[in-house]
Amino acid sequence: MSEAGRAQRSRGAGDCDSSAIPRPRAALRQRLFVGMLHILPQHTLSRLVFVAARVRTPWFKNLLTRAFLACFALDMSEALQSDPYRYATFNELFTRALKPGARPIAAGADLIVAPVDGTVSECGEIEGDRVLQAKGRTYTLDDLLARQSWASRFEGGAFATLYLAPHDYHRIHMPLDGRLLDTVYVPGRLFSVNAAAAQHVPRLFARNERVLTLFEGARGAFALVLVGALNVGSISTVWAGDITPAGRRRLTRVASPALELRKGEEMGRFNMGSTVILLLEPGHAQWLSTLRAGAPVRLGQGLGTLS
Numbered sequence: 001m002s003e004a005g006r007a008q009r010s011r012g013a014g015d016c017d018s019s020a021i022p023r024p025r026a027a028l029r030q031r032l033f034v035g036m037l038h039i040l041p042q043h044t045l046s047r048l049v050f051v052a053a054r055v056r057t058p059w060f061k062n063l064l065t066r067a068f069l070a071c072f073a074l075d076m077s078e079a080l081q082s083d084p085y086r087y088a089t090f091n092e093l094f095t096r097a098l099k100p101g102a103r104p105i106a107a108g109a110d111l112i113v114a115p116v117d118g119t120v121s122e123c124g125e126i127e128g129d130r131v132l133q134a135k136g137r138t139y140t141l142d143d144l145l146a147r148q149s150w151a152s153r154f155e156g157g158a159f160a161t162l163y164l165a166p167h168d169y170h171r172i173h174m175p176l177d178g179r180l181l182d183t184v185y186v187p188g189r190l191f192s193v194n195a196a197a198a199q200h201v202p203r204l205f206a207r208n209e210r211v212l213t214l215f216e217g218a219r220g221a222f223a224l225v226l227v228g229a230l231n232v233g234s235i236s237t238v239w240a241g242d243i244t245p246a247g248r249r250r251l252t253r254v255a256s257p258a259l260e261l262r263k264g265e266e267m268g269r270f271n272m273g274s275t276v277i278l279l280l281e282p283g284h285a286q287w288l289s290t291l292r293a294g295a296p297v298r299l300g301q302g303l304g305t306l307s
Contacts, residue, residue, distance in 0.1 A: 045190075047245055050234055053091035053271055064090040072167035078102045095170050095269045103169075105264035105300040112176055112285060112304045113263060114297040115224060116162055116276050117169040121198055122293050123160040126279075131159050133205065134198040143206035144225060144277070146186045146251055150214055153221050156282040160291065160303060161205070163193060164273045172268040173299055175278055176222060176306075178215030180259040183240060186210045187249035193229040193275045205277060211235050211243050211254075213267070219306045220284045225277040226268055237268040264300060283307055 055061055065084050068074075076082045080097040087093040106113050122132045129152075130138040145151040164170060188209040191201050198204055209228035214221060226235050228244055235244045238261075240254050261267055287304040297303065 045230065049272065050245055053094065054089050056089055061088075061090055065093060068093075068166075072165075074167055078169075091271055094271055097171070098169060103299040106302040108302075109177075109218070110306045111302045112278075112280070112306065114162070114299055114301050114303050115173050115175045115267075115278065116164055116171075116297070117299050118162040118164040118276070118297055120291060120293055120295045120297060121161040121163045121195070121275065123287055123291055124158070126154060126157050126159055126282075129155045131161075131277075133161075133203070134195075137199070137202060139203040139206040141279075143203060144210075145212055145223070146184065148182070148184060148212065148214075150182065150221070150223075153281055154223065154279045158280045158282075158285040158287065158304070160278045160287065162276045162278070162297060163195075164270060164275065166273040168273065169299065170270045170273070171266050172224070172226065172270070172276055174215075174261045174263050174265050174267050175224070175303070176215075176217045177263050178217045178222065178261055180213070180239065180256050180261070181216055181221070182212070182214040183237065183243075183254040183256045184212040185243050185246055185252040185254055186212060187246065187251065188228070190228055190230045193227060193273075205275065209235075209244060209249075211237065211268070213237065215261075220281040222281070223277075223279040224267065225279070226270070227275040227277065229272070229274045234271045235268065235274075238266055278303075 052064065062085055068090070069084060074084065076084055078098050080099050081087065084093055087096070122134065124132060126141065129141045131141060131144065132138055141151045141154055186209065189207050191197050191204055191208055193204065193208065201207070205225070205227050211226040213224045213226070215223070228235055234242045236242045239257055239259055243254060246252070284307055285304050286307060288302060291303055
């Protein structure tokens with residue numbers, strides 16, 4: 001079967017439609033944008049963002065905040081600290097906590113909930129070991145999961161790729177109750193992960209730097225893949241702290257303590273926008289019919305049910 005054919009078939013769970021093919025002028029702009037991504041010093045720029053976002057000098061921090069607010073509309077009424085200039089660093093504003101109850105977690109032990117605020121890039125069934133990236137493009141589980149011994153557990157399972165824009169809430173929470181089994185840092189590029197890059201960069205999520213996390217739930221294993229991107233200063237987890245930027249860019253198994261997290265509990269954070277990929281074992285999940293490419297999601301809302 002052709003790659004495009006596999007991509008068409010992989011929409012089964014939840015009937016997640018891909019976005020429309022861009023018009024010629026828009027497609028040209030997208031290709032120029034992606035071409036620029038290839039020549040940028042991706043890691044150098046992202047390290048500069050990491051440093052700048054943690055500067056505590058008030059005038060500099062406020063300058064970053066003012067510029068960010070001019071570009072993106074933040075709903076600060078949801079934040080625990082609603083004044084964007086009261087945060088000690090720009091990174092603290094970006095990874096701000098929400099008020100208690102701002103994101104109620106949908107009830108029901110069998111309900112899979114959104115781990116983040118964001119937008120569905122793609123979702124559906126994993127066709128064998130191939131995951132849909134965008135219309136006409138797929139990548140393999142082995143590539144995404146860096147050939148970990150547990151990658152085969154998700155063949156034929158279900159996936160949901162969730163994109164976080166810069167204005168979104170950037171803490172990552174648990175979609176189900178789970179016991180931590182493994183944490184792996186995978187080095188890679190730092191392409192943007194927006195829709196244009198997903199359409200034009202082959203194997204995007206399997207090429208970018210990422211953190212793999214594996215959990216055991218009541219009805220089988222699930223994985224959360226935290227994908228880095230251009231200007232993502234860091235990826236952290238609640239048990240290991242900052243995992244990126246890494247001192248040495250080589251595949252590393254990160255210490256994973258005996259830890260159980262409840263559905264809705266925080267498990268990690270991004271600095272700047274990026275992508276989370278949720279993987280579930282075959283026969284364990286059915287996405288809701290409302291879950292489709294382009295749909296906005298909010299932390300805690302129902303995405304699907306456990307079989």
